[in-house]
Amino acid sequence: MVVVFTNLRRWMLAHTRTLTRITVFLHEGKVNQHKHQIKMSQQGYVATPPYSQAQPGMGGYQGGYGPPGATQAFYGHYGGTTQPYNAPPTAGMMKSPAAGMTPTPVSQYSQNVQQNVQQNGAHPHRYPAPPAASAAYGQPPQSSYNTPGPQSPVNSVAQPHLQRPPPAMGQPHMHPGPQSPPMSPQMTAPPMAGTPLSPPPTAGAPQMGAPQMGAPLMGAPPMGAPPMGAPPMGAPSMGNPPMAGPPMGGMGGPFPGSPPPGVGGFQQPGQFGGPMGGPQPGMPGGFPSGPSQLAGPPQKKLDPDSIPSPTQVIEDDQLRQGEQIYTTNIRGQVPPLVTTQFTAQDQGNASPRFMRCTSYSLPCTADLAKQCQVPLASIIKPLARLPNNESPLHVVNHGESGPIRCNRCKAYMCPFMQFTEGGRRFQCGFCNCVNEVPMPYFQHLDHMGRRVDFYERPELCLGSYEFAATLDYCKNNKPPNPPAFIFMIDVSYNNVKSGLVKMICDELKTLLEKLPKEEGSESSVIKVGFVTYNKVLHFYNVKSALAQPQMMVVSDTAEMFVPLLDGFLVNYQDSKAVIYNLLDQIPDMFANSNESETVFAPVIQAGVEALKAAECSGKLFIFQSAMPTAEAPGKLKNRDDKKLINTDKEKTLFQPQKGVYEQLAKDCVANGCSVDLFLFPSQYVDLSTMASVPSHTGGSVYKYNNFQVETDGEHFLRDLRKDVQKPIGFDAVMRVRTSTGFRATDFFGAIHMNNTTDVEMASVDCDKAVTVEFKHDDSLGEDTGALIQCALLYTTLGGQRRLRIHNLSLNCTSQLSNLYKSCETDSLINFFAKSAYRAILKQPIKNVREILVNQTAHMLACYRKNCASATSAASQLILPDLMKVFPVYMNSLMKSSPLVASTELSTDERALQRLSVMAMGVEETQLLFYPRLLPLHNMDPNSDVLPAPVRCSEERLSDTGMFLLENGHSMFLWLGQGSSPDLIQSIFNLPSLAHLQPNMANLPELENPLSKKIRSIVNDLLEKRPNSMKLHIVRQKDQPEIVFRQFLVEDKGLHGGASYMDFLCFVHREIRQLLT
C-alpha cells in the first residue's frame, strides 16, 4: 500500500507528470507503518548539497551567531579589566572637570528635596506637593537632619513640558494643531538623587558587614501633604511590622515622613525572624571572591524592609505615572517602568513599547563611558503589540519613488531631518549630509522653519511609522507571495501514545480558522501545509480539488526534497474539507506505529525546501518528541555530562553541535523560514543543538517534559494558540543607524548576522526583541544629543513589503550624575542577562559571574565617587535612585539557572532559559528576574483591584496564607499549612489541604466569589503573558515546594547564590574597596 521512495529526486526528474500515481490515497484505510520495510539510504550522511556547505566558523556562527566581531574571544564587558578608582583621571574628566564630580556638595537631605521637586515639576497636576522622600537606607535620622540643606536651585525643572498632546497623533487624519514644538530638549537636567545605605554603626561589626537596616532618612516635611504615618504602600509583610511610611507614590523610597519609633529604625535584634541571616559562607555558586570573606563575627539579623524594595519601586512608579498619557516629545526622557500601565502618545520619538534604553543620557565621551561602565544599549521590540487605546502605525506610501532617504547614510525621512533653503534641501540629523528634496516631496516652510505639511506627514512628526516598500526592497525585485505556515508533526510512538498527535490534529481544526491576518483585512492569506514524520517524512497533498488527501513518503532523508509542489501549500478556507479529512485520519493512520526513532534536521530542510519552491517566507511548527537518533543528517547523541559543570568545559554544554544545524540556520534565514519548536521530551534532547535553528530564525522553543494530555494538554494548547495567532513579520532585515559619534556594535536576539550591521530575522513576532549595544567612535555633543533610527524591512502577514521605522533621541551629557539619573534598571538587566548568557558560550561561568559583580560594583562605586554627596560618610552605600533595586535584579540574574553551576539542574533547562532570554524584551526579563508574588488570602473577592505584589522572599509568606507566583514562564499557587478549611473548600471543594491531589493543574470551577476571583486572576495572567504557564499547586513543606522556592529571588539560592541582603553587603564591600 505504501510506496516508499528513495532517490526520488532523480526519479522525479524523469517522471514529474506521473507523480500522483504513486501517492497513497488515505481513504483506503490505515497505514501500518511498522509493517513496511523502510529502505534507508545506504549512503549515510554524505557531503552533498545542501548539507555539504557547512563551513565552521563562518560569520561568527560559533560565537553564538553574532557578527564577525563576536568571534573574538572576549568582548564587550566580559574582558575589560576593572578600572581602579585611584587611577589618574581620564582625559574625559580632564577636559571637563565637572564631568566626574558633583559641582556642589549636596547632602542627602537636599538630594531628597531636589528629587521631589523634580518629580513634582514633572507632574504638577497630579501631585501638587508630595512629601519629600527618598529611599534612605541606614542613615540615622539625626545625622541626616544635621546635614546641610539644599544648595542647588530646586525649581529649575518645574513644569518642563506641559504642552497639550497634539491631536494629530494617533488619529487617522492628522490635523495641525496648536502646540509647542515637539522634540524640545529637556530644559534642565533633573537634580541628582541618591539612595544612601549606611554601614553598620556598631563598632564591632565587620567592616564589610551588612548594610544597616534602614533608619529613615528624613525629607523635609511636605507642604500641604497628607499627615505622615499612613500605612505603607508596600507589600503587607507577613509577620514583620510593616515599614512605616506614607503612601506617596513616586517619591523614590519607602521612608518619607517622620521616623516611626522603633520600626524600621536601628537594629532591633530579635525582631527579624526568618532565614534572612547574615552572609552564608561557602555557598556553592557564591561570589567569585568567596562569600566566606563576608563571614565575620556573628551578625545580627537585618530587617529586609530596610533594603530597597522592587515591589515598592514598581508601585511608586505606577502611582506616579500610571494611567496617564506619556508623550514622547522630550529628548532623553526616561519613560515609565515596564510594569506601569500608561498610554503612550507618539510626539516624535518611538514609544517605549518599541524602544527602551539602558540610559537616556549618553556620556559625551568614550572615556566617560568607560569610567562609569554603564552599558549603553537599546532594547528594540520592533513589532511590539500596542494596547487598544493606542492607534496602529501609519503607513506612508511615497509611490514608485519609495521612501525619502539621506543620500549618504541612507537614514529614512524622520523628525530629525532639518529642512533648509525654503524647503528645497534637508540636512540629515544622522550624518549631517545636506540633501536635495525631491520635487514631488517639496513643501514650503513656515515662519518657524517647519514644513507646512508637518502634521500631515507621519514621517515628519512621529517617532514610529511605516513606509510601503517598493520593489527595490523585495527579493528578486518581485512582490512577495503571502507567507506560509507548515505544521510538521512527529508521529513516532511516544507522541502517538501520549495522545499528543490526536490533540494537535483536533486543535488545528479550530486554530486554522483563526490564522492571523493583515490589519483591516477580512481573511488570512497565509497558506498552510502538513507533514508528518518519524524516520521518514510524509507530505500531504490537500489541494481543494481532491476528494481525499494524498500522502507522499520520502525516505531518503539524506537528500531531502519536497515531492509535490501543487497542493502542498494551500489556502485553508479553500481546502478546508480535505484538511479536515486529513486531520481526522492522521491519528488513526499512525495508531499502531512502533517507530520510536525520529529525524529532525531533514524535517527543517523539507520545510525550507517547500518554502523555497513556493517562493514564499513562512514558519515551521515542529512538534518533536525526542532527540533525533535515526540515521540521518543532524543525528544527535547524548552529550550531557555533569562532570563538566564547574569546569572550563562547561561552556560546551551550551554550544550547539556544529555542522548540519549551522548550515540549516543559514538556509532558513536566507529563505525567510522561521522555525518554532515544540518539544515533548522524557529525557535529555541536546536542546542547545536542537534549538539552534529556532533561536537564529526568530523562532521560539517550547518544552513540555513528560507530556501528559491531562495535566499538560491545556498548557501546550495555550502556547500553540498564542504562537499561531500572534502578529508576525517575515523575511526581515533590521538596521540601526545612529548620529555621528557613536554606533551600534553588538546585537543580541533570535537573529542571524552575515555582516556587522544587518540584523537578519527569518521572522520577527510581536514578542521578539533585539538588544543593541552602542559604543562611541567620537565624542557626542550635549546640544545635538544622540539619535537612533531603527529600520525594519519585513513582509507583513498579508504579503506586503514594509519598512517600519522607529526613531529615538537621547540626551548627551558630560555629567555622570545626569547619566545615572537617566538609567533604567530593567533595561540594564536585559542587557546584562543577554551579554552574560552569550558570554557563557566562551568563558567559564565563574568568570562571567565575576565580571557581573565587578561591573555592578564599578558602576555603583563610580556613582558614589562622582555623584553622591561629598559630605556623606565614606562607608555609606549610596545608590542612584533609578538603580536602587539594580542589585536585587543582578543577584537574581546571577542565580538564574544558566549562571549557576549546579549538577542538580537540567542541562536542557539551562540551555532553554539561555536561549529564551536572548530574544526577550525588557518587560519579560523584568518579570523573569523578579517574579510577581500576589497574596490572595486576604483580598476582597468582589473587588476588581488586584492585590499588591509582595517581595519575593520566604519572609513574606505566612502559614495561613495563599500566594500566586508567576514569572512569565512558571506559575504557582502556594498554600500555607495553616490554610483555613473554608478557604480550601471555596477554592478546591475539598474539606482540607490534606485532601489535595498532587499534580493538580487546574482549579475547579466553583460558584463562589473567591473561586471565581482567583480563576479570573490566573486567566488574566495567562492571557497577558506571551507564553502560557502551567499552574503548579504546592503546599507549604511539601516536596514540590522546593521548585517554588527557587523563585523567591531575594532569598539564598537553592542551587547556590546569595540572598539579596548578602549580595548587597558584598557589593558594598567591593565598592568600598574600589573607592579606597
Ligand SMILES: [Zn+2]
Ligand atoms: Zn545621513
